[in-house]
Amino acid sequence: MSVHTSTTKKRKSVAPGVEKAAKRPKIDAASKNGKKETKAKAKDTEFRVIRSEVTLSVSPVFANDIAKGCNELLDSMVMRYIPALQGVVLAHSKLSFLNQKAPILADCPFIICRVAFDATVWSPRIGMRLEGKISVCSPDHISLLIHRTFNVSIPRRHIPENTWEFEHGPAENDPDFGPDAASEEKPSEEVGGKWIHSLTAKPIGDAANNLSFTVIGLTVANEMLSVTGSLQDDPFHPRYSDNKPLPEDDAHDVPEEEPQLPSSDSDSELEDPFDRQERLGKKAAAKRKAEEETAAPKKKKSKRKQS
Incomplete structure (x- = not known):
C-alpha cells in the first residue's frame, strides 16, 4: 500500500450578489516572528505529525465495521520505517474516509477504501x-x-x-x-x-x-x-x-590492470549458450572431417590389396 501526504486548503465559495467579507487586519511583525519561530522549532524536532492518505484493501470480515478493519491495517505500519513518510510510524489517529462508497472490484472480495489519517512519525535528519x-x-x-x-x-x-x-x-x-x-x-x-x-x-x-x-x-x-x-x-x-582517497604518491604507484577478454576456447559464463553450442558443433564437424580425410587413404590401400 502506498502512502501519500497532502496539504490541501479548503476555499469557501461565495454566492453571487454577496459581497466579500472585509479584509483581515494586518498581523504585526511580532506575531509573524512568533509563528516563524514555532515553524522553525517544528522543523528541528525529531517527531512530526503528518496528514497522510492511503488506499487500503479491507477484508470482508470487517464488512459491518470497516473503520475497525482500516485501523487494524494501519496498526501494521506502527514501528516500521515508511519511505513515503520518511520516518518510523509511532502512532496513528483521526481516521477519515475520503469517499462515501467503497467499491468491490471484479471477483476480489476485499473492500477498497481511500482513507486519510494523522501519522506520528519519528523522523531524524542529517545534521540534527x-x-x-x-x-x-x-x-x-x-x-x-x-x-x-x-x-x-x-x-x-x-x-x-x-x-x-x-x-x-x-x-x-x-x-x-x-x-x-x-x-x-x-x-x-x-x-x-x-x-x-x-x-x-x-x-x-x-x-x-x-x-x-x-x-x-x-x-x-x-x-x-x-x-x-x-x-x-x-x-x-x-x-x-x-x-578516503589515496595519497598522490601511492595513487601513481598503483598499476592499472588492462581488461582481459575471455578466450574463445574457454567455456566462460559470459558466453551466450546458443553461440557456445554453435561453436562446439563447428568444432566437432571439423574434427569429423579431418578424421574422414585421414581414413580415406587407408581405405584405398586396403581395396588395392584386396584386388
Whole structure:
C-alpha cells in the first residue's frame, strides 16, 4: 500500500450578489516572528505529525465495521520505517474516509477504501543534534539507545582522538578483577572497558550515562531505522569519511590492470549458450572431417590389396 501526504486548503465559495467579507487586519511583525519561530522549532524536532492518505484493501470480515478493519491495517505500519513518510510510524489517529462508497472490484472480495489519517512519525535528519543513553563501549565504536528503542552507533573515527581514549576493563578470566568479582552496583559495560577523557579520566557522557551527538547517517534494514552519529566538531569533513582517497604518491604507484577478454576456447559464463553450442558443433564437424580425410587413404590401400 502506498502512502501519500497532502496539504490541501479548503476555499469557501461565495454566492453571487454577496459581497466579500472585509479584509483581515494586518498581523504585526511580532506575531509573524512568533509563528516563524514555532515553524522553525517544528522543523528541528525529531517527531512530526503528518496528514497522510492511503488506499487500503479491507477484508470482508470487517464488512459491518470497516473503520475497525482500516485501523487494524494501519496498526501494521506502527514501528516500521515508511519511505513515503520518511520516518518510523509511532502512532496513528483521526481516521477519515475520503469517499462515501467503497467499491468491490471484479471477483476480489476485499473492500477498497481511500482513507486519510494523522501519522506520528519519528523522523531524524542529517545534521540534527540528538541525545541517547550509552549501552555498549568498545575500542572501535560506541552504541547508544534513543528513547530506549532506536539504535545509534558512533564509529571510532568520529570520536575525537585528542580528547577521548579507550580504557580497557578487567579481563574476564581474572579472578580478582573479573566479572565474578565485580559488585552488582557497577554497570556491565565497565567490564569490557569505557571511553574516558584523556586529561581528567572522566567517563564519556553525563552522570545519567547520556551522550549528545550529531546525526551523520541513516540506515534502513528490515523496515527498521538505525542512526550513525559523530562527536566531532566538523563531522562532515572528508577526513572522517569511510572512502578516503589515496595519497598522490601511492595513487601513481598503483598499476592499472588492462581488461582481459575471455578466450574463445574457454567455456566462460559470459558466453551466450546458443553461440557456445554453435561453436562446439563447428568444432566437432571439423574434427569429423579431418578424421574422414585421414581414413580415406587407408581405405584405398586396403581395396588395392584386396584386388
